[in-house]
Amino acid sequence: MLASAAEVLDATDNPAAALTLTGVACTFVSKDAPDQRYTAVQDVDLRVGAGEFVSVVGPTGCGKSTLLNVAAGLLAPSLGSVQVFGEPLVGLNRRAGYMFQTESLMPWRTALANVSAGLEFRGTPLKEAQALAQEWLGRVGLSGFGDRYPHQMSGGMRKRASLAQTLVLDPDIILMDEPFSALDIQTRQLMENEVLQLWQAKRKAVLFITHDLDEAIAMSDRVVVMSAGPASHPMGEFVIDIARPRDVAEIKSTPRFRELHAGIWDVLREEVLKGYQQQLQKVA
Ligand SMILES: Nc1ncnc2c1ncn2[C@@H]1O[C@H](COP(=O)(O)OP(=O)(O)OP(=O)(O)O)[C@@H](O)[C@H]1O
Ligand SMILES: [Mg+2]
Known part of the structure; x- marks a missing residue:
């Protein structure tokens, strides 16, 4: 079910957003050829409520890590602004903890x-x-x-x-970039459950990046789907109305999970195919 803006606001129901990206664009300039520019993300509006668990999914190379770097204050956006608990972000985001994609x-x-x-x-x-x-x-x-x-x-x-x-x-905000993607499926499910338990106890705002739609649905309050790049942007937002506490392995067999999965995959599939084609073209 694609959430309307009003439903998304209802679901996050907290005026003091932990993290707000407004109109964010990131353009990279090639070091070797300064006239060559690549706009990875553009027109990105993204909000994570205090205590909310939000996942971002999207094809490889669409700009997920870029957005997390912007949220962490490691990368200044070329356009747009970032607010942390209502304050403009200047320099490093000291209220955020970052779990990187790499070791x-x-x-x-x-x-x-x-x-x-x-x-x-x-x-x-x-x-x-x-x-x-x-x-x-x-x-x-x-x-x-x-x-x-x-x-x-x-x-x-x-x-x-x-x-x-x-x-x-x-940290008041936890930024996680595909934290479990290198793990085997059993270890991964154990860790996902552990993270959910830790999160449930402290209820920090989480911005979670993943390739894995199952993982995104199982963990989150809301899933944001990014379009394929260039100029990637959110193109769908889904409220995950599955009760907590959740067991990530168990909920995957529930009808509601499958229904949400089918709805989100409908939006994501085409973008993944576009992203894949672009990767092939880059290699060719
Ligand atoms: N510092 C940089 N300079 C030039 N291009 C960059 C830089 N950082 C990222 N890019 C480009 O921006 C795009 C988005 O990269 P990013 O790492 O954010 O994608 P991603 O969605 O996290 O990918 P993956 O799912 O593979 O981790 C890619 O095409 C990448 O090559
Ligand atoms: Mg990445």
């Missing part, structure tokens, strides 16, 4: 030291930072692994440590 653990630090690093950089006394980091390692199921270095951990364990690294800072 973000420091290889020279243990799991514990990776998780405590952000707190240490903030000036938290070392003992306190380590105690909090230990607590978070426990919450993500890594209690006994604090002294392991990233290369001594499995992919799933590294993702857990990255999650703890992000959440230990207690």
